[in-house]
Amino acid sequence: MPIPTPRVELQQDGSWEDITGRAYHRDPIEISTGRRAEGSRADPTDISLTINNRDGEFSDLNPLSPRYGKLTPNTPIRVAMPGSESYLRLDRTTTGIATTPDTAALDITGDIDVRVELTARNWYTTNRQTLIGKWSQTDSGQRSWFLRIGVAIVTFVWTTGGTNATQHFVEAPLPGGLRRAALRATLDVNNGSGGHTATLYWAPSMDGPWTTLFTATGSGITSVYASTSPLTIGPTDLTSTPNRLPLDGRIHRAEVRNGIGGAVVAAPDLRALAEGTTAWTDSAGRAWSLSGTAEITRSQYRGAGEIESWPSRWTLSGADAWVPVRGRGVLERLSRTSKPLDSTLRRRIPTFSPLAYWPMEEGEEATQIYSPIAGVSPLKYSGLTLANDDTLPGSAPLPTTAAYATLSARVPRSAAVGWHVELVYKAPTLPAGISGDFLRVQIAGSAVAQFIVKAGSTGIRLDLRDADDVLLATNTWADPAPVAAFQGRWNRLQLFTAQDGANTRFYAAWLDVEANTWYYLPISWATTAGQVTWVHNVWDHASWENLSIGHLAVFPTPATYSGGAPSVGTMAFDNADNGLRGETALDRLARLTAEEAVPFSWVDGDTTASSEQLGPQRVMPLLELLEEAADVDGGMLGEDPERLGLHYRDRMSLYNQTPALTLDYAGGQVAPPLEPVRDTQRVVNDVEVKRVNGSSARAVLETGRLSVQAPPHGIGRIDQAPELNVFSDDQVAPQAGWRLHLGTVEEARYPSVTVYLHQQPDLIDDVLALRPGDLLRITNLPVWAGGQDVDLVVEGWHETIQAPEWTITFACSPASPWSVGILDDPILGRIDTDGSSLVSGVSASATSLTVASDQAPWTTDPADCPFDIRVGGEVMTVTSITGAASPQTFTVVRAVNGISKSQTAGTDVRLATPTIIAL
Template identity: 45%
Template sequence: MAVPDARVELQIAGTWVDVTDDVLHNQTIRYSWGRRGEGSRTDPAAASFTLRNPTGTYSGQNPNSPYYGHLNRNTPVRLSHGGATMALVIPNGVLGRATTPDTAALDITGDIDVRADVTPRAWGGVTSTSSWEVVGKYSVTLNQRSWMLLVNDNGTVQFRWSADGTAVNVHASSIPVPFAPGQRGAIRATLDVNNGSGGWTLTFYTAPTLSGSWTQLGTATVTTAGTTSIFNSTTALEVGDVASLAFANVGREIHAVEVRNGIGGSAVANPVFTSQAEGTTSFADAAGRTWSIVSASITSRRVRVLEASSWTPRWGASGVDVTVPVEAAGILRRLGQGAKALASTLARRLPKQAPVAYWPLEDGSDATRAYSPIAGCPPLRVADFDFASDDSCPGSSALPSIGTAATMHAAIPPYSSPTNGYLVAMLYSIDTMPASKSAWLSIQTTGTGRGIVLNFTALNVVCDVYDSTNTLITSQAFANGALFGPGKWFRFDLTAQVNGGNTDIHLGFVDVEGGGLQWNFSIAGTPGVVTDIDTGFGTELSGMRLGHLGVYPSSNVGIWDSSDNGYRGESAGARVFRLANEESVPVLIASGPGTATAMGPQRPSTLLDLFGECEEADGGILFEDRERAGLLFRTRSTLYSQAPKLTIPYGQLAPPLQPTADDRWLRNDRTVKRPDGSSARAVLTSGALSTAAPPNGVGVYDDTHTLNVHLDSQVQGLAEWLLHRGTWDESRYPTVRIFLHKYSALVPEVCALSPGDIIRITDLPVWLPPGPIDLMVEGAEEIFKTLEWTITLSCSPAGPWAIGVLDDEDLGRLDTNGAELASGVTSTATSLSVATTSGPIWTTASADRPFDIRVGGEVMTVTNVTGASSPQTFTVTRSVNGVVKAHSSAADVRLATPTILAL
């Protein structure tokens, strides 16, 4: 197969139609993805190609076209190429699998050893089900559970099994897998059902591939008293998604799987998908199992899905050379076209909780009544309301305050309660309690408690319940605690629920920032349904703010979630996941170990700006999912200390590889602010890129970022991290160009690259600094011709992301505060006299050696350190990085790879 074997398909009437033969290849196919450079937002992916159109086949408005009515704007387009690794490919969002029927060889009831070689789009992240499947003989139908291997959202490996087909043992590795998103890796679980000590033992491992070598994942095994066994089910063995379950549809390439009877025993199933032919739908593995492919494919082709945003027919003189240039784009283009600001989190969530009546009260300042987004619900009639006067509630747009003559009235549309209960809920804020009893909510019902009035007094909350003759049934008073205060918002829940011959009444007050009070009491009779809101506010409540008044047909108070405080404190990844799901945008979240960035409240804004808030606060990358019209958010933690996805010698690059030592991204004085919160500043005051005037520094390069994070305590760390990135003293290599048609062996690694991945360039020429050069991929442009394929990667330095790793020989060492050569050395000297100018002296412990230092650009390996005081004697191996030179006295001495603390 010639590289790139590029194809173009259009989705017409739900079917992918190959139109490659009509593409003008002399005009090329162009495809770009990712972002142009570090620090910028991702651009929509873009593709362009030209179709021959002599008969009007691709003229969407031509009734004679076989595709008439189907070639619309945003028609799905699929570009694909060959040359990638053969694998069982299950795209994001698709339930796919390879399956083999149950047979006696698969009926393992004792020790088991399960191994899988996988490349998932994300090893860990945020999903709706907290895990995704790899392989299993497991069915919930008729309780046919045997065992299953999965990966959890936190990146740990999970193994579950059942001894009886029903009850399930679920255990996970103690630490996550060491793989980055999209990195190939092998995982393994072994279960010893009887470890000889009256218990069972479960152990997890990882390896680069099934060929090993295997490293235990975590230092501890899972060991429990009491022996166990595995149920002999009749269900099929499935690789990929397990049919009877509904776990997250994480895209993955599965290369091979082994199931062994006994730990290290004989293989009873071992499908090797990399050995199959393109398009295989059924095959037998070496163990004799016959596999069928369902809603997946065995392929070496990889796809890029876009939407055709422009069809522009063209023709020459006399109607010859009729063509249609097509422009296609990723989903970010459509999401950014004419997007209006999303409503507040409360106004978005509460109407979806099936209220029979709901009024946000987020109306404009000139409003005289409150509208309802619920069909059939009349407006709330109000008097003496000052709309849009207070925007301090984190989950709401501006809400009204009331005056001394405030009232509100509305009839509730007729409804029935399937649970014989109801909920009346609203949000309020009051600075001080009234001196005398003051009503703030009154409702009418069809129940025994025909009228219910809530009051505040200086010390109490008072609930008065009246019967149909307006006779007081009961008056319940509860100490009001701290249900008030300047700037404090509370959500209030009043529920009534039938309980035998009684009605249980619940009053709940919850501070939107946490904490609250609740009280319960009962009256004889039935709750009925709510018919009216009929409130005359006490005059002493003037200045009270309120909003999001609703009536619900059940007593379930779980309507709020965290929408009342704007989901303050949720992680950046969780917010992107929630927003995307609310807006029906497919998304995959990739996250790694470490602290997630906690976000501040979500305020009304456009969807892309809200996504951008998460991306900027976290420092991760939001980009388009190439397999579908969706998104992928890669959190900051996945960018740390990665192994290179691609290693390429300089000689295989297309010229030129040009370093750029400019000040485009230089920032040495950085301030970070939190909206409505505090700020912090970080400044580099000494060194080559400091704020000192040249030649001691570069002068001041300052900026300010407003980042929507949760707490003031976060901003100092963010400022210091941004300073670290803005003063990284390394040449930039903005573009790296590769002729993939010339070096086709690079295709599998190159086509798997995504924004945030690391590439390494080796074997550098003498006119460049000694390497290797590690670069982070930001995006790319690809050009396809019939027999040509060129990719130009946009890159940024990877060095700032090589953060400290505990116990790592290279990344786990703290650097000196200050050290220099006590005397000059020749280019071949192997003994150095090193003086410590600041901080503790260098370690002399043999266990801490060898380690690398950098002196004047030359990397040396230290094999011995002697001396209990400064200066100390270093024994070194010279010119480790190929630099051969002499060094003068007072030359700076540093670790070659000092520890960098992560944010």
């Protein structure tokens, strides 16, 4: 069978162009992706091919070429192979949709049943992605219903009056690990009990079986508004917040039914359409058409990269000319970007539109303190030692004061009435009494010209003074708790105003960055708030020496006050001061890639559980921060094969997988050589995990064949000491235990598995659907390879495509460590024995074993049977156990894994699939 022709696409002028006809097939197209050569990090995608350049069109210096000036370094390229079925590709643009006109059959007002089968690039993003609906973007009175995903939930919305004000909805969490799946929503407008019932489902495909996600019963009979809007795959509503935009991914088929399980009134099935179709009629008689960037395609993308250069090559005779190009994935560019990202405070504060902001993160030899806000003058100072305190998690090193220091910052005038000043500081001590000025705010447009914060050992005091420096009002808080909280730690100081009738309330508030404890001190005067013109101070008391200070910001945003604590008008410093400490790995990966405009998608194995919490985001290059988060979570960070972007599989998505690809060795589906390796390359039997700036924990395998004992009782010590940026010291012990578990897999490795797809065309669809992290199973291995099925995690691959051959070699690692315990599961929920063995030897056909236990005996409850044990490499099924104390009698079925042999006395007896406690 001839192999399909690879599709080669080049991005020019902002759109993708098919240049398949220019790819020379005399040279192979080679694509590598994921982890290769048993690395611990994903390598950049690597694409190499040769372009026919006999006409000089792909010579970047040829002024006669229509591509002159366009063949720049880092031109995007991607390669796809055609799959066996088509799909509708949507890219989340407002016009990239499929529609069918409104008709009477679609004007369902009673019970409705909506089903969609899709592959989302990202099921769990915070972006709302609409799938199908009758919902007008432009006419807010012509809205009937829609189905969407977003924030790891599926939502069905309907209106009774055609407007957002009359909408109702039901939503449910999505199951974890979704890739291609079907969603369904049903609405029973009159459930017979005076109410209505809406139910959400999911299934592996629209063929079912359907699993209920959530059922909601509402009071009163409802209805669905019969709008004049067309039925749309990917309806858009730009008026909502956040905006609802079409799916970023693939639609395979959909159905709309009049009634639950009722007559099908729309049935767009894209799977059998010819590639390039732009209009068709579905089996229900609906006429569909595409618009914008929506397209019908069969392309299954194998990799995307950026072309590094355009080297021209030709023969001496001039009969042939070509350009060998190489595309490298986005990880290549990110790995060459060594500039650290700014601190979390420096990145976050400007996004809140301050009037003025001075990070104060200059190096120790700087001569001025600049502002990143346009039009704001540098801060003037004396007596500051720059870059002298690096202990604030959310900042680069900040200055400290000498025994005498000054600061003066001019603030541009604002038309707003009211203001907010904020900074971070750490005061080692306070002056005696309340004699020390801590900060002064100069005000215009108010009877209060100066707002002064004083601090000392006996209290915190606020002074209001007029333009003649006359004291107008003062308020002191002498309670020991707020005074103690003002010093000795990193705090945020907020000075802000709030209108209280004819009076203005002036506030000082300080927050312990670590403990998140606030203290508020108010003072009031009958005046307007005015505007801040200067922030300044003189620290002339010896007790202020070594005061750390930074991130001075001024906002034109007052607080609101209605009695009690004020509602502060800006949250610019929130969590950024502690470096977003406690953020989950998935949240940090998603946030950083969004901030840096790097396309990102992920697979979440369990949407109801959080990924690992991280310590503060430090000042590091982007890729290092992303890899740090992935390291803590334990997942796989790699690239998106369809675009220049990143993809992440969280650790939970790797647990307890079913095979995505099964290869029959005896049937010739695995190409030679298949070479198992028994070595210590990936073995680690002594792991000490240290938290960055924190505690550590150690896990050691003391006994067994891979233990730290010297041979022959073990293999000797092979240690590892990773430093992880985890949130708390409580995480280091589980991290050490999990890494020890991963490092002591007692089985052969199969580093590479090769398949000749030109000889095994029935495997092509499964291979094209495979992604790094998926489970690959090899069956029917020969007896000299153990004779048992082998489960492997696919970490990456290299494929070579050159007619008539298509070869792919998978880089693999053992999958057994990822089989983890599930509470109450009949197989994965069992705790293994502390040690047990055969009392006497048995023949290869014996069905009764006498087993002695080192400690507690095995269960004798018939309800706990059957289960599998492993004895000398043979898997047996235990059907019953008798005897309350050791030794016990096991009745077994032999040769469950195809191995049957005589067993000797003393042979170890264990669960075949013992429970492993996951991280």
